[in-house]
Every structure is written in structure tokens, then in C-alpha cells.
Amino acid sequence: MPEAEDKQFVKExxxxxxxxxxxxxxxxxxxxxxxxAPVRGCMVxxxxxxxxxxxxxxxxxxxxxxxxxxxxxxxxxxxxxxxAKEAAHTEGFTPQVAWVTHGGEExxxxxxxxxxxxEAIICHMYAKWIRSWRDLPVMIxxxxxxxxxxxxxxxxLRTTEFLWQEGHTAHRTQQEAEEEALRMLGVYADFCRETxxxxxxxxxxxxxxxxxxxxxxxxxxxxxxxxxxLQAGTSHNLGQHFAxxxxxxxxxxxxxxxxxxxxxxxxxxxLIGALIMVHGDDAGLKLPPRLAPVQVVIVPITFGGSKDDVxxxxxxxxxxIAATGIRVRLDDRDEYTPGWxxxxxxxxxxxxxxxxxxxxxxxxxxxxxxxxxxAKVQVPLSNIAAWCRDELASIQADMLAAATAYRDAHTRVVxxxxxxxxxxxxxxxxxxxxxxxxxECERRIAEKTGATIRLLPRPAEPVAxxxxxDCGRKATTxxxxxxxx
Amino acid sequence: MPEAEDKQFVKExxxxxxxxxxxxxxxxxxxxxxxxAPVRGCMVxxxxxxxxxxxxxxxxxxxxxxxxxxxxxxxxxxxxxxxAKEAAHTEGFTPQVAWVTHGGEExxxxxxxxxxxxEAIICHMYAKWIRSWRDLPVMIxxxxxxxxxxxxxxxxLRTTEFLWQEGHTAHRTQQEAEEEALRMLGVYADFCRETxxxxxxxxxxxxxxxxxxxxxxxxxxxxxxxxxxLQAGTSHNLGQHFAxxxxxxxxxxxxxxxxxxxxxxxxxxxLIGALIMVHGDDAGLKLPPRLAPVQVVIVPITFGGSKDDVxxxxxxxxxxIAATGIRVRLDDRDEYTPGWxxxxxxxxxxxxxxxxxxxxxxxxxxxxxxxxxxAKVQVPLSNIAAWCRDELASIQADMLAAATAYRDAHTRVVxxxxxxxxxxxxxxxxxxxxxxxxxECERRIAEKTGATIRLLPRPAEPVAxxxxxDCGRKATTxxxxxxxx
Numbered sequence: 001m002p003e004a005e006d007k008q009f010v011k012e013x014x015x016x017x018x019x020x021x022x023x024x025x026x027x028x029x030x031x032x033x034x035x036x037a038p039v040r041g042c043m044v045x046x047x048x049x050x051x052x053x054x055x056x057x058x059x060x061x062x063x064x065x066x067x068x069x070x071x072x073x074x075x076x077x078x079x080x081x082x083x084a085k086e087a088a089h090t091e092g093f094t095p096q097v098a099w100v101t102h103g104g105e106e107x108x109x110x111x112x113x114x115x116x117x118x119e120a121i122i123c124h125m126y127a128k129w130i131r132s133w134r135d136l137p138v139m140i141x142x143x144x145x146x147x148x149x150x151x152x153x154x155x156x157l158r159t160t161e162f163l164w165q166e167g168h169t170a171h172r173t174q175q176e177a178e179e180e181a182l183r184m185l186g187v188y189a190d191f192c193r194e195t196x197x198x199x200x201x202x203x204x205x206x207x208x209x210x211x212x213x214x215x216x217x218x219x220x221x222x223x224x225x226x227x228x229x230l231q232a233g234t235s236h237n238l239g240q241h242f243a244x245x246x247x248x249x250x251x252x253x254x255x256x257x258x259x260x261x262x263x264x265x266x267x268x269x270x271l272i273g274a275l276i277m278v279h280g281d282d283a284g285l286k287l288p289p290r291l292a293p294v295q296v297v298i299v300p301i302t303f304g305g306s307k308d309d310v311x312x313x314x315x316x317x318x319x320x321i322a323a324t325g326i327r328v329r330l331d332d333r334d335e336y337t338p339g340w341x342x343x344x345x346x347x348x349x350x351x352x353x354x355x356x357x358x359x360x361x362x363x364x365x366x367x368x369x370x371x372x373x374x375a376k377v378q379v380p381l382s383n384i385a386a387w388c389r390d391e392l393a394s395i396q397a398d399m400l401a402a403a404t405a406y407r408d409a410h411t412r413v414v415x416x417x418x419x420x421x422x423x424x425x426x427x428x429x430x431x432x433x434x435x436x437x438x439x440e441c442e443r444r445i446a447e448k449t450g451a452t453i454r455l456l457p458r459p460a461e462p463v464a465x466x467x468x469x470d471c472g473r474k475a476t477t478x479x480x481x482x483x484x485x
Numbered sequence: 486m487p488e489a490e491d492k493q494f495v496k497e498x499x500x501x502x503x504x505x506x507x508x509x510x511x512x513x514x515x516x517x518x519x520x521x522a523p524v525r526g527c528m529v530x531x532x533x534x535x536x537x538x539x540x541x542x543x544x545x546x547x548x549x550x551x552x553x554x555x556x557x558x559x560x561x562x563x564x565x566x567x568x569a570k571e572a573a574h575t576e577g578f579t580p581q582v583a584w585v586t587h588g589g590e591e592x593x594x595x596x597x598x599x600x601x602x603x604e605a606i607i608c609h610m611y612a613k614w615i616r617s618w619r620d621l622p623v624m625i626x627x628x629x630x631x632x633x634x635x636x637x638x639x640x641x642l643r644t645t646e647f648l649w650q651e652g653h654t655a656h657r658t659q660q661e662a663e664e665e666a667l668r669m670l671g672v673y674a675d676f677c678r679e680t681x682x683x684x685x686x687x688x689x690x691x692x693x694x695x696x697x698x699x700x701x702x703x704x705x706x707x708x709x710x711x712x713x714x715l716q717a718g719t720s721h722n723l724g725q726h727f728a729x730x731x732x733x734x735x736x737x738x739x740x741x742x743x744x745x746x747x748x749x750x751x752x753x754x755x756l757i758g759a760l761i762m763v764h765g766d767d768a769g770l771k772l773p774p775r776l777a778p779v780q781v782v783i784v785p786i787t788f789g790g791s792k793d794d795v796x797x798x799x800x801x802x803x804x805x806i807a808a809t810g811i812r813v814r815l816d817d818r819d820e821y822t823p824g825w826x827x828x829x830x831x832x833x834x835x836x837x838x839x840x841x842x843x844x845x846x847x848x849x850x851x852x853x854x855x856x857x858x859x860a861k862v863q864v865p866l867s868n869i870a871a872w873c874r875d876e877l878a879s880i881q882a883d884m885l886a887a888a889t890a891y892r893d894a895h896t897r898v899v900x901x902x903x904x905x906x907x908x909x910x911x912x913x914x915x916x917x918x919x920x921x922x923x924x925e926c927e928r929r930i931a932e933k934t935g936a937t938i939r940l941l942p943r944p945a946e947p948v949a950x951x952x953x954x955d956c957g958r959k960a961t962t963x964x965x966x967x968x969x970x
Contacts, residue, residue, distance in 0.1 A: 074529050
């Protein structure tokens with residue numbers, strides 16, 4: 001079978017134990033999720049990778065709308081002078097901006113930034129739209145591409161152009177803005193857990209790590225199997241920083257002119273990277289059923305004379321399962337063997353495979369194989385759609401349980417400097433340790449270990465007694481340290 | 486009621502008869518569909534305008550997928566040298582390209598174009614991905630933003646940045662590519678007619694009017710109420726032009742290396758402009774029910790003591806209608822009068838309004854008002870959801886019928902030069918006239934009248950006898966002329 005030999009993709013995946021980075025790249029490329037683009041730092045999201053993004057978008061978009069937001073679209077290009085208005089924001093983003101200097105035949109009078117994020121352009125519009133307390137809150141989200149110039153490329157994880165959603169809200173009071181920032185943090189945490197089957201820690205960033213221009217940045221942080229943390233989403237309470245520089249005011253009910261209180265929050269295509277890493281194995285992807293573009297694949301096992309009969313039964317089976325709303329595919333391609341198909345669908349992470357051959361049909365069963373744990377059972381055909389539904393739910397739950405067990409086993413509470421620095425000679429996962437609250441200690445730890453404070457506990461957890469793992473002074477809070485993506 | 490006086494938006498819409506362009510801008514801005522951005526030529530698509538785009542996307546995306554395509558995402562930035570490869574393509578697009586010259590702190594060695602269209606980058610990737618006949622056809626679509634530098638801005642109709650979908654396919658044979666280009670032309674025509682309630686003529690463009698780099702460009706053309714045609718979508722048979730310059734080859738079944746045959750096809754946010762113009766009136770938008778974000782709005786009519794009772798009934802009514810899958814909204818805002826709400830929902834084009842007051846409740850009816858023709862009837866509450874479903878279908882059909890009647894009444898067959906040029910002193914709509922096939926005549930007619938050949942009939946309609954309306958030589962075909970957007 002020359003077709004199969006052309007494409008021995010599964011054999012070409014590096015072992016995850018041997019070289020995690022290489023394994024990741026191999027899976028992304030062999031499963032045809034993404035490819036490198038000719039412009040440095042850019043990627044092409046191939047159809048199967050984009051199907052994951054569409055599934056993720058569909059689920060998260062419904063959650064964002066259910067939380068009261070509407071989608072809109074703001075321009076790609078932002079005048080340089082707009083970006084320059086908020087000092088921290090400028091300093092944070094300017095080194096990464098791609099600049100447009102010519103439009104058609106003409107040289108522009110002012111350079112235009114390709115948006116690295118859209119606060120500057122959105123605040124400009126909000127200043128025009130918002131007049132009175134009746135116009136508030138403004139609850140807008142957009143799905144868009146953004147650019148941040150990168151020197152290295154890691155498909156999905158770090159690319160110059162990426163896709164994301166960015167929510168931007170404006171409120172009458174500080175409290176409303178804080179509640180909104182926390183509500184969206186909760187939406188992200190629920191989404192990661194319930195849909196991606198990825199458990200996260202959720203809480204505030206330190207001053208050093210917050211978004212340029214924010215009062216507080218909240219984050220959801222996931223743990224990858226190589227012991228590194230990945231920031232899965234952020235939600236910022238922007239206070240009135242942007243309102244003041246962009247002059248976003250409203251007349252309150254007492255006819256007083258006030259500045260609005262704002263938030264912004266976003267997740268990116270990087271979540272696909274997290275999904276691949278958290279669940280994958282040496283055979284390729286493992287997709288949680290809620291997100292999987294194909295939840296059940298039926299592979300007919302045909303021998304010579306039995307082919308028509310098996311295919312007829314397989315089509316009936318497909319139609320029965322599809323009728324219940326499960327995303328099912330019958331893989332009736334002639335040019336590949338069943339074994340080849342098994343490998344391919346495992347590589348692509350299809351949660352459940354049903355094999356159907358003459359012997360199965362004779363016994364009124366199908367052979368079901370779970371992708372997550374390879375468990376293989378015979379399932380009576382009589383009630384198989386309901387069985388699939390239950391099994392998919394069980395796979396979803398088991399994948400979350402496995403990821404949570406890993407995360408918990410790799411979250412360690414450490415109180416002594418010795419243990420702390422020893423552990424960070426490797427990649428231990430999250431280390432929860434006492435910290436004095438001083439950004440200088442935080443920076444020193446990062447220099448010594450490569451680990452940063454990923455987040456602080458929420459609700460706050462003051463340290464009863466003992467000192468900062470770095471300086472030994474009185475610790476003011478616990479902090480989650482990790483090396484990160 | 487000061488809130489109402491703040492926002493006398495309906496009064497501020499210019500009459501359509503008086504000044505169609507001003508009417509259009511007023512509707513776009515008063516209905517909060519879009520706004521001007523600070524960068525020349527760019528727009529902000531506000532939530533209600535974006536909701537129209539989302540509805541349009543959802544419907545069209547399902548049709549594109551049903552026709553066998555998958556979505557993907559290709560990079561925003563294209564190296565200048567890639568754009569330069571196909572000569573006609575370069576000449577056509579270079580004058581409109583926005584150029585990135587700096588990334589972060591560094592000046593780039595090669596300028597990068599923000600995509601004006603993606604053939605160049607996609608063909609580059611296809612050359613890497615396509616190896617054998619087994620890899621064909623490649624059937625990929627993307628939803629993306631593109632930039633074409635414009636000197637004038639007309640919200641939705643002509644903007645520097647716009648949103649669109651662009652399909653790009655590669656095939657083994659010339660015939661397959663031609664069939665694909667025509668299939669997608671049919672998908673666009675069906676979509677315009679069935680979902681947007683906009684009738685279109687579908688057929689090939691002339692050589693002068695085709696896409697830079699295409700062998701044949703097919704178009705769907707709609708007629709606006711000011712007598713101008715609007716190109717609603719195009720589908721290109723690209724032949725092997727791009728395959729040859731980007732070296733996209735495959736080994737066929739006989740192991741011969743061959744170039745692929747390609748198509749590309751797209752529609753843009755300009756369709757929202759068509760939707761506004763074709764159906765709107767002096768009160769604002771009229772949305773076809775299949776596309777309307779809100780299909781039915783319930784406005785409670787409350788007086789003092791009856792308020793709680795009316796709202797209770799209105800909520801029950803809403804829930805009953807929502808349960809059947811109709812997109813219904815109860816407008817229970819306290820700060821606006823019913824009359825104010827009527828105006829606002831008319832402005833926003835909601836197809837069906839249900840008014841519910843104490844008298845209605847006493848008689849077990851609601852008062853229903855259609856947006857398209859303002860017909861007002863009492864509807865028994867007992868079976869109102871089913872009535873709404875039927876009425877929405879009837880509105881959809883009637884809107885298409887009205888638009889078709891207008892289009893047909895403004896499509897005239899003309900065989901003499903005198904009549905032809907006299908009619909084009911105004912904006913008569915489509916004029917179908919005999920043409921010799923010479924591009925010079927076509928250009929001369931455009932200079933004299935401002936009208937261009939929008940499309941040729943399909944199937945082809947040779948002219949039995951008589952001469953070209955411009956030069957008088959033997960006419961080879963009928964052609965549809967119009968002034969256009």
C-alpha cells in the first residue's frame with residue numbers, strides 16, 4: 001500500500017519523554033494543525049487546527065454573550081500618537097509593534113501601528129460614544145488578529161500574528177469594573193475546565209507581571225506536562241488610567257462629569273497549544289469530546305465479499321449516532337487500511353473509535369476504543385448512540401481528572417529557601433512559597449531560577465509566620481512560582 | 486421624557502427620495518451599525534452592525550462547508566516579492582497596498598504587504614502541501630480582514646479595511662476548477678436571494694472587469710434603489726496562472742508532474758451595505774427575518790396599575806415564542822415610552838413587533854405590526870408562536886418579491902444607441918444591450934455614460950441581428966450595463 005508508506009506520520013513523532021519540545025512540534029505538524037509561514041514569526045493555521053479554534057470560539061463566544069457582551073469590530077490600524085497616550089502601555093507594547101509607513105503610493109504623515117492590542121483605538125471610540133450614565137455599562141468583545149513582533153516562533157504558543165478575543169468594558173463605578181474583571185476571570189476558568197478539560201489556578205498577577213496600563217491583572221494559569229506553567233487568559237481591571245488619557249467621561253445621575261472605570265480581557269490561539277500539551281501522548285492529540293470536531297469515528301473492517309454489507313451497517317450506525325447530535329464521521333476511504341486509519345484518528349485525537357467488521361455485525365456489536373485510555377469494549381448496537389453519549393461524557397470527565405491529578409501532584413508548598421532553589425534546578429511545576437511582596441526579590445528569583453510568580457492566591461492568603469524564600473524578611477503572601485511558556 | 490429628547494434619531498434621517506446617499510449614511514449611523522475610525526478609510530463595525538455580519542457569516546459559512554470546504558487561517562503579512570510574482574495581480578493590487586516597513590525596533594529587509602487578498606500567500610503554502618493527485622482537491626476558505634488603500638470612505642461599501650471570506654481551491658483538471666467557480670457563484674446567488682432577500686444576476690465579467698490574474702471572473706450583481714448596481718460577490722476561475730508562478734504541481738495517476746487548476750471566490754462586509762439599501766425606508770432598516778438578530782420584539786403597553794400584569798403576560802409570551810426557536814426580545818425598558826420603542830425597533834429593522842396592553846390581554850390577543858409593509862393585525866394569543874413563524878416566512882418571501890419586482894422593472898432591453906445613451910443620462914438600473922465584444926467600445930461607453938458592463942448573460946446569449954450600441958458593428962453578445970457602486 002504505497003499511499004500508507006508515503007505518509008508514515010505516526011512513526012515520525014518524537015517521544016514525549018525524550019524531547020517534549022520536539023514532540024510538540026511533531027504533533028502540530030503531523031496532525032496538520034499549523035505550519036510555518038514565510039514571514040518570520042507567523043504561522044498558517046491549517047484546517048484541522050482552525051476547526052479546533054472554531055470549536056473553542058463557538059463555546060467561549062456563547063459564554064461571553066451569556067455574560068452580557070456583544071461583539072463588534074475595531075480597525076486593525078492605530079495611529080502612533082494614540083498608542084503613545086498611556087505611558088505604561090506605550091512602553092510595554094512599542095518594542096513589539098509592526099509599523100505601516102506607506103499606503104498605496106503615498107508615504108504616511110504618521111506611522112500606523114498594526115494593533116498589538118486594541119485599548120488605544122477602542123478608548124478613542126468610547127470617548128465619542130459615551131455621554132451619560134444611561135450609556136453604561138458598555139460591554140463589547142471582538143474576535144480579531146493582532147501582531148506582536150517576536151524573535152522566535154513556537155506554533156500557537158508564540159507567534160508574531162495570533163488570533164484572539166479581547167473584551168473591553170466601561171462602567172460607572174470602580175466596584176462594577178472590579179466585578180466584571182473577576183466575572184470574566186471566572187468565565188475563563190470555567191471554560192478551561194469544562195470545555196478544554198484543563199484545570200487552572202486563577203488569581204492576580206504581581207505588579208511586575210501585570211498588563212501595561214492595568215491596575216490589576218488577573219490570570220488563569222495551567223500546568224504543562226514538562227513542568228512549565230502557561231498563562232491561559234488574562235482579565236484586567238484598568239481603573240481610570242485609559243479613561244483619563246482618552247478622556248472617556250459621562251454625566252452621572254447627579255449631572256456630574258466623571259471618568260468611566262474599565263476592564264479588558266482576552267484569550268488567544270495559544271490555548272490550542274495548551275490543549276495539545278496537556279492531553280497529548282506519543283500517538284498524537286487527545287481531544288476533549290466537548291471540543292473535538294469529530295467525537296466518534298466509525299472505521300469499517302471489510303474483507304472481500306463482506307464489504308457492501310459492512311458499509312451498509314456502518315452507514316446506518318453513523319446515521320443513528322448523528323441523529324442524537326453527536327459529531328460522528330464514517331471513514332469509508334478505500335485507499336487506507338483500518339490500521340492506518342486507527343493511527344490517523346489517534347493522531348488527530350478523536351475521542352472514541354467504533355470498529356465494525358463482519359464478526360461484530362454477526363454478534364450485533366461494535367468494538368469501541370477510547371482515545372484517552374485505549375480501553376476497548378464490545379458495545380451492543382441496539383442502544384449504541386446513548387452509550388456513546390455517556391462514554392463521551394465520561395471521557396471528558398476522566399481527561400479533566402487526569403489533568404487535575406497531574407497539576408495537583410506538581411503543586412508543592414515550600415517554605416525554605418534551600419528546598420525552593422533546589423527544586424527550581426529542575427521544572428517542578430508550581431511551587432507555592434512565602435514572598436515578602438517586594439518586586440526586587442521577585443526579579444532576583446527570576447534571575448536565579450528562571451521562575452516567575454505566575455499568580456497570587458485568591459482569596460488572598462497571608463503567611464502566618466516565616467520569611468520570604470528569597471530575602472528571609474517577613475512574608476506578606478503566598479505566591480505561586482513556576483517556569484513558564 | 487428627557488431621554489427620548491436626547492435621541493431624536495428617527496427625525497434625523499434624511500428622506501430617501503431627497504438624498505439617497507445622505508439617507509444611507511444617516512441609517513448606518515443612527516442605527517449604530519458603524520462609525521468612522523480615526524484612520525482614513527477605516528470603519529468601526531458597532532455591535533448591531535456586527536450582529537448582522539455574524540448572522541450573515543453563520544448562514545454563508547454553513548453553505549460553504551456544505552459545498553465541501555474547510556476553514557483555515559493564513560497570515561496577514563505577505564512579502565513584497567510574493568505579490569510581485571503574478572504580473573496582472575501585482576499591477577492590480579500594488580497601488581492599494583499598505584506596507585509594513587518596521588517590525589519593533591528593526592527596519593525590515595523586505596517590505597511586507599498587509600494582504601489586499603491572499604492568493605500570493607496561499608499559493609506559496611499550497612506549493613508546499615500539494616504533492617500528489619491524492620492531495621486534491623484542496624478546498625479551503627478563510628474569514629479575514631483585508632486592506633486596500635482607499636481615498637474615499639463609504640461605510641460598508643468602500644473602506645480601506647474590510648472583512649470578507651475568501652475561498653481558495655486547487656483541482657486536478659480545468660473542468661473541475663470551472664465547475665467549482667460556478668458552484669460557488671450559485672452558492673452566492675442562492676445566499677443573496679434566500680437569506681438576504683436580494684435578487685441577483687449571475688454571470689461572467691468582461692476581460693476589462695475581471696480579477697487581476699483570473700481567466701474568468703463570475704459575479705453576482707444586485708440593483709440598488711438609486712439605480713446603481715452593486716457587485717455582491719465574485720468567483721474566479723484562475724486557470725493555471727498562479728500555479729505556474731508559484732510552482733504548484735502534483736503527480737497525477739500516471740506519475741506525470743502537472744500544474745493544479747485553481748479558483749478563488751469572496752464576499753465582503755459590503756453585503757451589509759446592499760442589505761441596508763435594497764430594503765430600507767425612511768424609518769430605517771428593514772431586515773429579512775432569516776438574517777435579523779431579533780426577529781420579533783414584544784413591546785408592553787403599560788399604564789399605572791396594569792404594569793405588573795402586562796409584564797407577566799409579556800414574559801409568558803416571550804418564553805412561548807422563544808421556545809419555538811424564534812429570536813424574540815421583550816423590550817421592558819422603563820425609561821422609554823412605547824412610541825419611542827416602536828421608532829427604535831423600526832429603525833433597527835426588526836421584522837415583526839407585538840404590542841401587548843391591558844386591552845389586548847382582556848381580549849386574549851396581541852397587536853402585530855409587520856416592519857416591511859406596516860400591516861397591523863390582532864393575533865389570538867392561543868397559537869401565536871406558530872403564527873409568528875408563518876408571518877416571518879411570509880415577510881421573507883414578500884421582501885424578496887418586492888426587491889425582485891423593483892429589479893425587474895429596472896432592467897430594460899435596449900437595442901438602439903439613441904435610447905441607450907439617453908437612458909444613461911439618468912440612473913435607469915440595468916440596461917441589457919447588444920455589444921460587439923470589443924473592450925475599447927466598453928471603455929468608451931464608460932467614459933461617455935459612467936456605466937460599465939456589470940456582467941454578460943449566462944448561459945451566453947448571442948445577438949441574432951443588430952449592432953453594438955456603441956460602434957454599430959455586429960454585436961456578439963448581450964451585456965448588462967449599469968452605473969455602479
